[in-house]
Amino acid sequence: xxxxxxxxxxxxxxxxxxxxxxxxxxxxxxxxxxxxxxxxxxxxxxxxxxxxxxxxxxxxxxxxxxxxxxxxxxxxxxxxxxxxxxxxxxxxxxxxxxxxxxxxxxxxxxxxxxxxxxxxxxxxxxxxxxxxxxxxxxx
Amino acid sequence: xxxxxxxxxxxxxxxxxxxxxxxxxxxxxxxxxxxxxxxxxxxxxxxxxxxxxxxxxxxxxxxxxxxxxxxxxxxxxxxxxxxxxxxxxxxxxxxxxxxxxxxxxxxxxxxxxxxxxxxxxxxxxxxxxxxxxxxxxxxxxxxxxxxxxxxxxxxxxxxxxxxxxxxx
Numbered sequence: 001x002x003x004x005x006x007x008x009x010x011x012x013x014x015x016x017x018x019x020x021x022x023x024x025x026x027x028x029x030x031x032x033x034x035x036x037x038x039x040x041x042x043x044x045x046x047x048x049x050x051x052x053x054x055x056x057x058x059x060x061x062x063x064x065x066x067x068x069x070x071x072x073x074x075x076x077x078x079x080x081x082x083x084x085x086x087x088x089x090x091x092x093x094x095x096x097x098x099x100x101x102x103x104x105x106x107x108x109x110x111x112x113x114x115x116x117x118x119x120x121x122x123x124x125x126x127x128x129x130x131x132x133x134x135x136x137x138x139x
Numbered sequence: 140x141x142x143x144x145x146x147x148x149x150x151x152x153x154x155x156x157x158x159x160x161x162x163x164x165x166x167x168x169x170x171x172x173x174x175x176x177x178x179x180x181x182x183x184x185x186x187x188x189x190x191x192x193x194x195x196x197x198x199x200x201x202x203x204x205x206x207x208x209x210x211x212x213x214x215x216x217x218x219x220x221x222x223x224x225x226x227x228x229x230x231x232x233x234x235x236x237x238x239x240x241x242x243x244x245x246x247x248x249x250x251x252x253x254x255x256x257x258x259x260x261x262x263x264x265x266x267x268x269x270x271x272x273x274x275x276x277x278x279x280x281x282x283x284x285x286x287x288x289x290x291x292x293x294x295x296x297x298x299x300x301x302x303x304x305x306x307x
Contacts, residue, residue, distance in 0.1 A: 020190070026188065026190070029184075029187065029188035030188040030189060032184075032188070033181075033184045033185045033188040033189075034185075034208050034209045034210075035209065035212065035214070036209060036225075037220060037224035037225065037226075038223060038224045038225050038239070039223055039224040040223070043224075046223075050223075051223075051238055059241065060240070060241025060242070060243075061205060061208045061209075061241055061244070062189065064205055064208075064243070064244055065189045065203065065204075065205040065208075066189070066190075068203065068204040068205055069189070069190075069191065069192070069203070072193060072196075072203065072204065073192060073193060076193070080248070081204055081248055082247070082248060083245070083246065083247050083248070084204055084244075084245070084246045084248070085243065085244060085245035085246065086243055086244060087242070087243035088240070088241045088242060088243055091240075
């Protein structure tokens, strides 16, 4: 991997995309890890009949985690995450294929920092969870 | 910032009047500080569940950025969970809307979290406001969390979080 530096990093640089296809097992493990028993993530009858969602809901913070991974994998050991934010705009459901990615939008050479706009898109290409990260690259 | 008198925010367009002065009186309240011990095994479980690919996370050496999501929650007995399975949040007023959606998060990171860290999490309810979504009214509840690491007698700031929960 080429060395990351704010002196050579260009605005518009695209970070590698990654596809996620959450399963009942992966959602179970995630909700176990964060100790979350919200029934919309495993109880289909409750989710569709009581909360009126069309299917089992993919956790919003799990999508947030996938957004953070776009940045941490890009950085490797060449920098650090300083700020990170995301917003869950539209729900995603079990069985959907989701795609994470990002693009560098600002580079501050003096501060050694860069800003990355992030996204989770659904199969239609709609951004359902946008995000933003500020990173500091090692000198 | 919201208009504390009626829970409305400027520029939000069509809104209702679900937020009462009693609800607004919760703004500014805090939880008692909650202590957490970070274990390598918990980091590894989280890393597997979130499909992390970096070795430092998969080995449990360092916690991924979102590792502490909901870590401040009180561990509620099964019989005391809400009908929807969620834990009962004592830092939340009774709201006229009860179904919960994820909203979003903002983090500032100061130090990595590693196995063996002893953390102290403090949480404050900082805002409550109402918006009208395409499917009806929504209530947003905003929390600020501060995560510190105990370092002997000292505490050092590790992370700050702003978190929105949405009720529909």
